[in-house]
Amino acid sequence: MPHNAAATGTAALSANFANLRVDGPRLWSSLMETAAFGRTLKGGLCRLALSPEDAAVRRWFVEACESSGCTVTIDQLGNIFARRAGSDPDLPPIAIGSHLDTQPTGGRFDGILGVLAGLEVLRTLEHAGVVTRHPLEVVNWTNEEGARFAPAMLCAGVFAGAFDLDYALSREDKNGVTLARALAESGFDGTAPVGGRPLAAHFELHIEQGPVLEAEGREIGVVSGVQGIRWFDVEISGLACHAGTMPMKLRRDALQAAARLAVAVDEIGCSDPDTSLSTIGIFEAYPGSRNTVPETIRMSVDLRHPRAEGLDRLEAAFHAAAEQIAAALKVMIEIKPVWSSPPVVFDPRVVDAIAAATEALGYSRRSIVSGAGHDSVYISRVAPTGMIFVPCENGISHNEAENIMPIEAERGANVLLQAVLQFDSAT
């Protein structure tokens, strides 16, 4: 129960908080103001992690948070925690996190919306004089994109125990600059230990980076989890021969086997179209001569599903199709797994708080699974976690053309605010 609710009674105050809204124009103004740091000619952003542009937006963020009465802590990986005290000092903080770094030709909203909406929540509460039970911490996670230092989501990953601190500090960019050196150069080489402390929850507002909400006309995506991914390399070996002299029935055509396998992989993904994805992104034919039947095809297969058993089913169907095609076309098909990322299911308490807040705000919504990775993927290992999606124009992201409307940012931030308040009251 919020602190200043004590004076007037829970019912009235619940109603009062339920009417609390963010300041949409102020949020939009923050988004546009910070878009000056690393702006590209095409109106996007190039704000690589810990670059001078990233350091500039970080300083802006720290100052804005401190101006709203927060205490800012920076850990050894430059993760920034802007803490607003709660009424119960024994409770762990509710975190609201995302990232301010971008792709080299990135947009103005991917990650940034989540951090600045967190700031807007702090400002709204401050302006309304509301004190939550839990402390709130708005977090800027370092190097989410992985565009400067691989892998992606590196510093949230260390916070959650997925990577070692030293591993992270030793990552190098393409010029051989380590993360440790970049932290020192940016002035964000903090001293707080990375992780090792509880969070009551982690909320993340993000643009969808896909077209589903826009296509269906839904205002809010209540993210139930992040799909699992399995990557395979496929090599198909047939027999090269002359296109003019080898009869169709005597051929062992690697390309025809690959084409049939590609169609089968597509059909496997479409068999369960609301949850499954299957993609052939790489397809190379050798020797690649117009009048020679191809001998070798190398292709990639990308299978995605929100549940491990779903991935197992897709993979089994893929193997079965490959086996059947290899036999029918008299070719060899070799399948090599190259990477796997298990599915994440978000905490029902956080997801329910988001759904309830969306409902109370009267926004249209749908449950959605995140196709891309986010800081929340790692944080979900150590804290109850959930995400809110808002639509983005044509589903375009990782692109300077990335765009959203002000009202979409405002709706997302209102859901964030109300979901945090609901979670704060309920736990």
Next chain:
Amino acid sequence: MPHNAAATGTAALSANFANLRVDGPRLWSSLMETAAFGRTLKGGLCRLALSPEDAAVRRWFVEACESSGCTVTIDQLGNIFARRAGSDPDLPPIAIGSHLDTQPTGGRFDGILGVLAGLEVLRTLEHAGVVTRHPLEVVNWTNEEGARFAPAMLCAGVFAGAFDLDYALSREDKNGVTLARALAESGFDGTAPVGGRPLAAHFELHIEQGPVLEAEGREIGVVSGVQGIRWFDVEISGLACHAGTMPMKLRRDALQAAARLAVAVDEIGCSDPDTSLSTIGIFEAYPGSRNTVPETIRMSVDLRHPRAEGLDRLEAAFHAAAEQIAAALKVMIEIKPVWSSPPVVFDPRVVDAIAAATEALGYSRRSIVSGAGHDSVYISRVAPTGMIFVPCENGISHNEAENIMPIEAERGANVLLQAVLQFDSAT
């Protein structure tokens, strides 16, 4: 009727000629002896047109023909005509032609068998004291392979009026050496005009360069013609998107459209498997990233059929499939014709003579359409033309591993001899 038949009467002499056979070991010995000119480490040949190695085998050939009582003429393109006089000086010559040049990593039989079997026919007739009615001319056509000077079948093409003499002389190899200069350097810059004189017929013995005769256990292929070829470039344009966020049903996946089109093209070729061929040899996917749905596919389509109306039917089915797939998958499919070679149907009198000779010799045979181009394709424009195929090991050609058995060379040369004699008597 052959000249020396006059003394003893037609019936007896027909029987006598019917028993005439080439000397198989002598033919094989010629093949093996000339395989020294341009031999590669892997036992194949590198004997590019008018190279020192080609000049050496040409000198060998001229000397062998002259030793067999022939008169050798060299035209302005280095085509070599070894003429054996007939009994009727008013008749045009029956030609037996093929080529002595090879691919850079070619075999010992492609083209060479046809020329040296022609020589073996001359030697057999000379040894038996048989004089045909028509003069005979064994021809080595210059630059059939096109491996040194593009296009292929260049000098038979000029003989037949398909290209100008000056065009041919001005062709350059990759070092900028013109055909004219290569002729002069090789010493085979003859003075006889190219073409412009009648041939009674043109016979060509060749290895099949495909697997059909071997697979069916047939000893001789009676070639009915050369299939027509149509080449197309296909560009498929969809929309690149993230493999993790774009639902299957919202995709415009260029690769999936291309895979379906590849399967359709294969099915079109297989719908008439005895006569049609269809091949996708080039298939390139862009941007070619594992987790991006491909935006653009560039692929080649190669359609072949022995008849123009067959090619029309294949092409119509291909266009229809592309149209249907473009609509179903919401992509653009652009089809650009890039080359076309019309089908050739050989002269029934020559084909029948070959079939009758094969029958009389007791060899198993099948009618076959040539999948590859040959000097006979052009010569068929100006003279009744036909070809004889013999099997080659595993259908492999344009390869140092190209191989045939001595008995196969011998059978082919016997058919050549008997078919020429039949044609000579009948016309």
